[in-house]
Amino acid sequence: MSFARSIRSARSMGRMLQTTRSVVPGFRTVTTAAATTSGDAAAVPEDGDKPFTVRVHDDAYEAYKMDVPSLDLEVTKNELLKMYQDMVAVRRLELAADGLYKAKKIRGFCHLSVGQEAVAVGMENAIEPEDKIITSYRCHGLAYMRGVAVRAIIGELLGREVGVSKGKGGSMHMFGPNFYGGNGIVGAQVPLGAGLAFAQKYMNKPNVTFAMYGDGAANQGQVFEAFNMAKLWGIPAIFTCENNKYGMGTSAERSSAMTEYYKRGQYIPGLRVNGMDVLAVKRACKYLKDFALKNQTPLVVEFVTYRYGGHSMSDPGTTYRTREEIQKVRATKDPIEGLKRQIMEWGVANANELKSLEKKVRAFVDDEVAAAEASPFPEATRANLFADIYAKGTEPKYFRARTELE
Ligand SMILES: Cc1ncc(C[n+]2csc(CCOP(=O)(O)OP(=O)(O)O)c2C)c(N)n1
Ligand SMILES: [Mg+2]
Numbered sequence: 001m002s003f004a005r006s007i008r009s010a011r012s013m014g015r016m017l018q019t020t021r022s023v024v025p026g027f028r029t030v031t032t033a034a035a036t037t038s039g040d041a042a043a044v045p046e047d048g049d050k051p052f053t054v055r056v057h058d059d060a061y062e063a064y065k066m067d068v069p070s071l072d073l074e075v076t077k078n079e080l081l082k083m084y085q086d087m088v089a090v091r092r093l094e095l096a097a098d099g100l101y102k103a104k105k106i107r108g109f110c111h112l113s114v115g116q117e118a119v120a121v122g123m124e125n126a127i128e129p130e131d132k133i134i135t136s137y138r139c140h141g142l143a144y145m146r147g148v149a150v151r152a153i154i155g156e157l158l159g160r161e162v163g164v165s166k167g168k169g170g171s172m173h174m175f176g177p178n179f180y181g182g183n184g185i186v187g188a189q190v191p192l193g194a195g196l197a198f199a200q201k202y203m204n205k206p207n208v209t210f211a212m213y214g215d216g217a218a219n220q221g222q223v224f225e226a227f228n229m230a231k232l233w234g235i236p237a238i239f240t241c242e243n244n245k246y247g248m249g250t251s252a253e254r255s256s257a258m259t260e261y262y263k264r265g266q267y268i269p270g271l272r273v274n275g276m277d278v279l280a281v282k283r284a285c286k287y288l289k290d291f292a293l294k295n296q297t298p299l300v301v302e303f304v305t306y307r308y309g310g311h312s313m314s315d316p317g318t319t320y321r322t323r324e325e326i327q328k329v330r331a332t333k334d335p336i337e338g339l340k341r342q343i344m345e346w347g348v349a350n351a352n353e354l355k356s357l358e359k360k361v362r363a364f365v366d367d368e369v370a371a372a373e374a375s376p377f378p379e380a381t382r383a384n385l386f387a388d389i390y391a392k393g394t395e396p397k398y399f400r401a402r403t404e405l406e
Pocket of ligand 2: 215216243244245246247248
């Protein structure tokens with residue numbers, strides 16, 4: 001068979017597989033239902049700060065060369081409400097960005113993570129501020145969870161001075177305390193994350209780095225180079241694949257010869273996690289951090305999740321998947337609705353209380369957006385163009401062989 005023909009027949013085989021697989025979406029081994037963690041309303045204490053135990057569903061995890069985490073998780077009422085509030089805030093800020101883009105106030109690129117909120121929120125709730133996170137362009141929720149203000153995120157998208165990069169970076173240029181972006185080159189953040197984790201080990205820090213990438217990026221050569229070095233040097237990098245089922249318009253099954261991304265490290269232990277259940281994510285991240293530090297090893301984690309919108313604002317997101325598929329995930333697996341159901345079932349708060357919390361979040365985000373819109377554009381001067389490139393005090397003497405800008 002000619003090479004071109006073999007490629008063509010491999011493609012049609014791919015299409016056949018896709019058809020078969022669409023019956024059992026993605027051949028998933030973990031559940032992706034959102035409200036699978038169980039709790040006992042009678043055991044929930046009155047005191048909002050008193051811990052009680054809930055149990056993550058045993059279908060939430062699939063492990064490779066390691067054990068699955070223990071399923072018991074201690075939470076408090078206040079923590080559950082904070083997680084709910086955070087997921088709602090992330091979604092609101094992304095929907096605000098969606099509106100501003102459609103109003104042509106945000107130009108260029110804009111990648112939203114609506115549907116994937118449980119990953120950012122569950123992760124932040126499991127780790128310390130001193131742990132590090134680096135990710136791709138789909139970064140607004142993570143930036144917010146790392147402490148970047150909504151006005152700084154939206155302001156950056158709008159190109160305003162109040163933006164986190166002073167309005168000079170725009171989309172993808174989001175950084176914060178122990179948050180290293182916001183990276184537009186697919187996969188490039190993975191070796192950078194390995195470097196951050198190397199520094200943590202070198203400095204004897206009791207911390208890890210979550211180096212995040214997508215199912216599409218998982219096929220990049222540099223990802224495997226980073227795996228190799230991390231394993232050789234025993235560095236605490238947690239390679240974190242957010243499998244949202246698509247890389248632009250290509251399904252994971254079409255792009256990846258092997259879609260068990262948590263096994264892609266081959267010689268590195270891995271864990272597949274239900275990325276739609278924020279409590280399963282939280283439990284997993286704590287376990288992975290402890291495991292990586294105790295065993296001085298990198299790990300690979302795969303969060304199985306879903307993006308509701310297109311790849312970016314210019315992609316309607318419905319040419320390579322059906323509207324029914326999106327609707328079905330929204331209706332049955334939404335991470336925010338899932339946590340809401342659990343909060344109500346366990347008697348942590350009722351529907352009215354949650355509604356007023358949502359209202360407060362909406363008002364807060366609206367105020368932040370107004371502040372971003374009120375901020376001026378950066379001054380269009382040459383000096384300003386060359387300002388803020390280096391950390392203060394580390395500026396080189398020469399910019400492109402010049403000492404001053406003429
Ligand atoms: C090196 C490189 N190649 C191609 C692109 C164009 N591109 C941007 S995003 C993307 C798909 C990535 O998909 P995935 O890793 O699944 O992440 P997701 O967008 O789903 O979060 C591609 C091919 C790029 N930005 N960089
Ligand atoms: Mg993807």
